[in-house]
Amino acid sequence: MTADQGATRPVIQTRGLSKRYRKVTALREATITVPEGRISALIGPNGAGKTTLLRLLAGLAWPSGGDVAVLGSTPRQDPAFLAGIGFLAQEIPLYRRLSAEDHIGAGARLNPRWDAASVRQRLKSLDIPPDQAVGTLSGGQRAQVALALTLAKRPRLLLLDEPVAALDPLARRHFLATLADAVAAGGLTVLLSSHLVADLERICDHLILLAASRVQLCGDIDTVLAEHQVLVGPRKDTTALERTHTLVQAVRTARQITLLIRLNGPVTDPAWETADVGLEELVLGYLGQGAPPALTHLTTVGED
Amino acid sequence: MTWLTWRQHRHQAYIAAAALAAFAVLLLVTGLQMASQYRSALAACTASHTCGTLPSTLTLGSPVLFILVTLTLAVPCLLGVFWGGPLVASELETGTGQFAWMQSVTRKRWLTVKSGWVLLGATVWGGAVSALVTWWSSPENALRHQNFDVGKFDIQGIVPMGYALFAVALGMAAGTVLRRTLPALAVTLGVFAALRLVIATWLRPHYMSAITTVFSVVRPATPAGSYWLLTSGAVGPGGQRYSSGLLTINNVPIIPRACRTTFSQGVRGMLSCVRDHGFRGYLTYQPASRYWAFQGIETGVFVFLAAALIAVTAFVLLRRDV
Numbered sequence: 001m002t003a004d005q006g007a008t009r010p011v012i013q014t015r016g017l018s019k020r021y022r023k024v025t026a027l028r029e030a031t032i033t034v035p036e037g038r039i040s041a042l043i044g045p046n047g048a049g050k051t052t053l054l055r056l057l058a059g060l061a062w063p064s065g066g067d068v069a070v071l072g073s074t075p076r077q078d079p080a081f082l083a084g085i086g087f088l089a090q091e092i093p094l095y096r097r098l099s100a101e102d103h104i105g106a107g108a109r110l111n112p113r114w115d116a117a118s119v120r121q122r123l124k125s126l127d128i129p130p131d132q133a134v135g136t137l138s139g140g141q142r143a144q145v146a147l148a149l150t151l152a153k154r155p156r157l158l159l160l161d162e163p164v165a166a167l168d169p170l171a172r173r174h175f176l177a178t179l180a181d182a183v184a185a186g187g188l189t190v191l192l193s194s195h196l197v198a199d200l201e202r203i204c205d206h207l208i209l210l211a212a213s214r215v216q217l218c219g220d221i222d223t224v225l226a227e228h229q230v231l232v233g234p235r236k237d238t239t240a241l242e243r244t245h246t247l248v249q250a251v252r253t254a255r256q257i258t259l260l261i262r263l264n265g266p267v268t269d270p271a272w273e274t275a276d277v278g279l280e281e282l283v284l285g286y287l288g289q290g291a292p293p294a295l296t297h298l299t300t301v302g303e304d
Numbered sequence: 305m306t307w308l309t310w311r312q313h314r315h316q317a318y319i320a321a322a323a324l325a326a327f328a329v330l331l332l333v334t335g336l337q338m339a340s341q342y343r344s345a346l347a348a349c350t351a352s353h354t355c356g357t358l359p360s361t362l363t364l365g366s367p368v369l370f371i372l373v374t375l376t377l378a379v380p381c382l383l384g385v386f387w388g389g390p391l392v393a394s395e396l397e398t399g400t401g402q403f404a405w406m407q408s409v410t411r412k413r414w415l416t417v418k419s420g421w422v423l424l425g426a427t428v429w430g431g432a433v434s435a436l437v438t439w440w441s442s443p444e445n446a447l448r449h450q451n452f453d454v455g456k457f458d459i460q461g462i463v464p465m466g467y468a469l470f471a472v473a474l475g476m477a478a479g480t481v482l483r484r485t486l487p488a489l490a491v492t493l494g495v496f497a498a499l500r501l502v503i504a505t506w507l508r509p510h511y512m513s514a515i516t517t518v519f520s521v522v523r524p525a526t527p528a529g530s531y532w533l534l535t536s537g538a539v540g541p542g543g544q545r546y547s548s549g550l551l552t553i554n555n556v557p558i559i560p561r562a563c564r565t566t567f568s569q570g571v572r573g574m575l576s577c578v579r580d581h582g583f584r585g586y587l588t589y590q591p592a593s594r595y596w597a598f599q600g601i602e603t604g605v606f607v608f609l610a611a612a613l614i615a616v617t618a619f620v621l622l623r624r625d626v
Contacts, residue, residue, distance in 0.1 A: 058406060061625040077622065083408035093399035098311055103403070106308040110407035146403075153407070 011189040016066035026052040032218045041200035042193035044210030050193040058087040086155035096135030113154045122148040160192040231259040231272040249285040260285035305417035335440040342443035380467035383426040388475020389488040396483045430468025452532035461599040466606035473610035477617045511601045514588040529592030541582030
């Protein structure tokens with residue numbers, strides 16, 4: 001960890017990160033990089049390893065193999081490291097018998113930086129009673145309290161596990177806007193998991209795609225989209241194409257074939273009609289949800 | 305951390321304080337009554353020179369109260385189950401640990417402060433109950449000298465503090481390893497009861513080697529004060545011991561055939577006959593002077609076990625996934 005590396009060092013960097021539980025491998029050889037200032041979408045179906053990855057980054061779980069660096073160091077039990085990270089677990093962990101105000105008080109005593117005013121203001125604008133036990137609040141209200149508390153820590157990296165799942169569409173939009181503002185103000189990087197691509201598309205500029213415990217894609221969304229193309233053409237052998245490019249998904253009908261490929265140079269064969277790919281299309285292509293499984297060819301693409 | 309610990313546990317603390325206050329009032333009132341009852345009985349028997357029979361003629365207080373006081377045997381276990389068991393387990397089970405452990409506080413400090421306060425609270429609470437019981441029992445102890453016996457030893461003096469500390473540490477460790485509150489409570493209850501029983505029955509008698517006295521069957525010897533009787537019986541002419549006493553061993557009377565006919569002449573005559581055949585009586589016991597040494601050793605054993613369990617808790621919480 002030298003000084004000159006510090007300036008350009010990515011906020012999150014893992015190499016071959018794996019996590020095995022007794023019988024299952026939750027995360028296999030994950031290599032990802034998230035530069036500073038990004039809002040990164042961690043996308044994947046249920047059970048893909050999203051929560052495991054986030055917990056490894058937060059230091060709540062220990063890796064079984066590989067390297068992980070968060071904010072320039074291995075996740076560790078150290079107040080300075082913990083102060084830089086905001087983590088919100090999917091189950092929205094709050095002490096049910098304590099009030100929001102109690103949680104604000106606890107945060108104030110347990111963190112070097114703490115923006116109590118921002119939490120109170122947020123709760124006020126959402127009409128959430130601060131003195132009521134959080135166990136008596138609705139699920140959405142609890143999620144809002146937990147999010148406000150996570151932001152109040154003023155972390156450099158926010159790890160959010162399905163943060164919008166419990167929110168109604170309006171609250172969801174408000175929350176994502178708040179997040180975008182916080183990142184725009186500088187010094188904050190966000191990694192948030194979801195399986196709702198549409199929500200993330202609006203604010204995220206970076207993507208990590210997980211499926212079957214493996215990282216399928218990792219990179220800036222614009223770059224990733226530019227690297228992929230949809231090809232439509234007559235039914236023919238794709239071997240020649242696959243020699244140069246990586247076939248992600250092929251959907252065959254009686255007359256034609258639609259391919260999602262990861263480009264390695266331009267497609268020169270005039271038989272193919274090319275089209276740009278959208279985020280949702282890309283994600284579904286990789287997750288193989290766009291076609292019946294039998295027609296799906298899922299390729300693993302690791303980040304190099 | 306202290307602030308959060310207090311916020312989380314203040315209701316438990318209030319309930320515990322209220323229960324202790326109620327118990328204290330009950331014991332103070334009845335304890336003062338018993339003390340004055342004992343004093344006046346002692347004054348009366350001194351005047352009439354009948355103090356030798358006082359233990360058999362005087363009954364202090366009410367049996368219900370003695371049962372209630374004996375029930376304080378369960379206090380350390382309850383502290384372990386209700387304070388120790390959920391301490392880490394509930395945080396793991398409900399996920400709230402992910403709130404506490406993602407503030408700028410290491411899990412080590414979280415555990416140190418939180419478990420420190422709860423362990424201290426339990427020890428003080430257990431100690432307060434024990435202090436009340438010890439004071440309340442003093443007339444009874446002076447009258448019957450039974451406070452070294454199993455059951456009374458365990459609720460007086462300093463050992464209850466050791467038990468309370470151990471029980472809470474056990475609850476914490478069980479909760480941390482099992483990660484579930486309810487199983488942790490069951491394990492705490494079972495292990496605590498089993499270990500206490502094993503130690504009181506098989507280990508405690510051997511903290512120091514017991515003293516044996518051999519005496520004439522006609523004039524049985526009684527050690528002074530609150531000694532703890534371990535075994536008693538008869539020693540035959542060849543030196544062999546009969547722990548069942550003189551009358552039977554496996555339903556075969558060990559009394560010499562010649563003496564059996566003396567039954568009709570009363571116990572005294574029979575005992576003289578037995579003595580003349582070379583039989584003597586024996587006692588093995590721990591003398592009253594060792595009471596505090598035993599209290600200290602037993603407390604030490606449980607403090608040591610508690611320390612080991614705290615180390616297990618820390619190891620699991622700091623080195624494993626949470």
